[in-house]
Amino acid sequence: MEIVQLWQLFHQPLKQFVINRTGDPIAADDIVQDTFIKIHLNIKNLRDEEKIKPWVYQITRNAIIDYYRRERSFEELPFNLPSTEEEIEISTQLASCIKPMIEQLPLKYREALTITELQGYTQVELSMQLGIFLSGAKSRVQRGRLKLKELLLACCHVNKDLLGHIQDYEIKGPLQTESCTSSCNCNL
Template identity: 45%
Template sequence: MSMNPAAATTETIWADFHRELLAFIRRRVTDPDAAQDLLQDVFVKIHLKLPTLTYADKLTSWVYQITRNRILDYQKAQRGLVELEGDIPDVADPTELNPGFAPCITPFVDQLPAASREALLRTELGALSQKDYAAELGISYSGAKSRVQRAKQQLHQLFTACCRMKVDGCRAAALEAQPRHQCGCTAARSCAS
């Protein structure tokens, strides 16, 4: 490298290393898009950690160590992924899992804050996909997903604070619910088998 390590900035490291690092990553990661993403991740890490570099003469080994660590993290994450074939729905319809149980959650859905209640009623318990819901509200898809997830967590907390569920372990389908204590819950009593 022709760079003076003492004058290293993210820009100079990019100029001197990015082609070599991309080639280094591509030899270990076959997906070209993933390799580009990893290169960007590496340079974010370099930018954030550059002030901690104590020995400027170790710059090259430091840069390559960051790159190796990021590749290893990526490869570990990939080992846990299994590609599934066929059309798999994003979210199972709760009424398909146990048609008699869906009405039991209505009193709890009614207790949710308005935004959470609407998110569940329009998506999980309604007909809209989360993408369509995001477009309808004019928010990002990830924002809509977060809103729905938060609503599901709130619903779960309300329900489990009041009721004990018996769950089918294979499908995670609720089989029955019974009140935990005298919470005044009529939903669990009407849904118990």
């Protein structure tokens, strides 16, 4: 199949597909253009023309993921980043607990937090990777964060200022609670 035929057949459906996932018609034009460049460069590698539609849509999904990765590099930093050396040290110490505590979560929340918080993917990319709706991905991340917070607070008292900066923490008494292992699985 020639690239002109592919353009006529897939241009409009792909553009709508991309708009539905990005909400940005201008970005959709760029993503679709990138998709057709990749199709043109790789069409010779397609062995079964009956599989052209899933092949084209897979290239498009990858182009959407690439778009979000590029966009993420321009995001502004959150307002409440730790600012003093003491705040940075305290945050770093508490951060050593996060990965082991994520490992204690049920699989669907562990998977969502690992992909978004530890691997740095967006919730949109999470939804595409897991094949679920964006609302489901957002829900898993939010519920996972709440469960993670419960685990952390079961092990430690965390004191924050009015802006949400962590001022101090203290490991709770005997570290044997229902939701907390004997060492909280962290390096405090």
